[in-house]
Amino acid sequence: MINPTHLVRPLVQSLSPYVPGEQPKITGLIKLNTNENPYPPSPKVLKALKIAVDSRLRLYPDPTAKPLREKLAMIHNCQPENIIIGNGSDELLMLAVRAFVEPANAPTQRGSSSATVQYFDPSYSLYPVLAETHGSLINPVPLNENFELPNPAKLKKDGRWQFDAALSFVTTPHAPSGRGFSTAALEVLCQKQKGVIILDEAYADFAEENALSLALKYPHVLVSRTFSKAYSLCFQRVGYFVGSLVLVEALQKIRDSYNVNGLGQVAALATLENLPYYKNNFAKIIANRSRLSTELAALNFEVFPSQTNFILTRPPIHLAEKWSHFLREKKILVRWFNKPNINQYLRISIGSDKEVIALLKAIRSGLKGSWN
Ligand SMILES: Cc1ncc(COP(=O)(O)O)c(C=O)c1O
Structure with a gap:
């Protein structure tokens, strides 16, 4: 046996x-x-979903969620090519680890930083799981007292934060504390960071400001958003990243062909029509x-x-x-x-x-x- x-x-x-x-x-x-x-x-979203449930369920959905990307591009003032949609933002966080971080045992000339996923601790507990699943290294770095964001000078002095880590996750506003980080402070960190940095803005709609502009200003910065929390669509699993063409294209290459289910696309689009x-x-x-x-x-x-x-x-x-x-x-x-x-x-x-x-x-x- x-x-x-x-x-x-x-x-x-x-x-x-x-x-x-x-x-x-x-x-x-x-x-x-x-x-x-x-x-x-919104009742209009529920209506759009009900209307979509018919014999079309036998067909595959739009493989690139194009209408949804076009609508989001209009809202965020960018091109549809700057956007990738995922089966929840969780899927995209996972794809980012696979696209930008080496497994720790892979031969590379860039040293261990190329195999490192880094994040502030505490934050979203999925990040280390994604890194470990990929066989990568993790670098959890403490926040300041009361969950405040350390500035780059402090991070440098403490010596734990790696400015060349392949991928850094920053949950902003922060979870689980709820604290908001200013875009100005995040921008300074992004400017110092050499690897990819993902600003996980799952809760941005409840905040005073958001850092979406940084994803369109810096080629190594991605902003992650979700329809789950602010848009009452946890059940449908739709999230997205905004960022530079090169990073978004890399993620597009490795996702599943039909990663976003059809009803999720319908619900997200109807949501954006009813803001x-x-x-x-x-x-x-x-x-x-x-x-x-x-x-x-x-x-x-x-x-x-x-x-x-x-x-x-x-x-x-x-x-x-x-x-x-x-x-x-x-x-x-x-x-x-x-x-x-x-x-x-x-x-x-x-x-x-x-x-x-x-x-x-x-x-x-x-x-x-x-x-x-
Ligand atoms: C910080 C953070 N990022 C991402 C997610 C995942 O959201 P989604 O439902 O889009 O996968 C969550 C969900 O709890 C979260 O708290």
């Missing part, structure tokens, strides 16, 4: 997969653990973010300033892990990370008015009651 374990590459055997936030199906659950949008897609609906939702989420932050601070929760659709907070009295269990019993799911540098915090997605009220009520009851 063949032992199938031996058929799996040793590298793959040794991998720890990415752990996504839970998606339990519990009736009445208030789900504030994966930064989904509390509001549904005022979404802008109104951003305003509601930002208002609730401010309300939740203020009320939690009044209850002695330490709350970091957020430019995203979530907040990071250190709860008082009990450990964050215990709070996450307590809230779960009240049918409210928030995210607790079992990682040393963030395990004292809860990350809470901003919900609807009703959800924020229910969360605050549960927290107040937790502060009053005695726990075992």
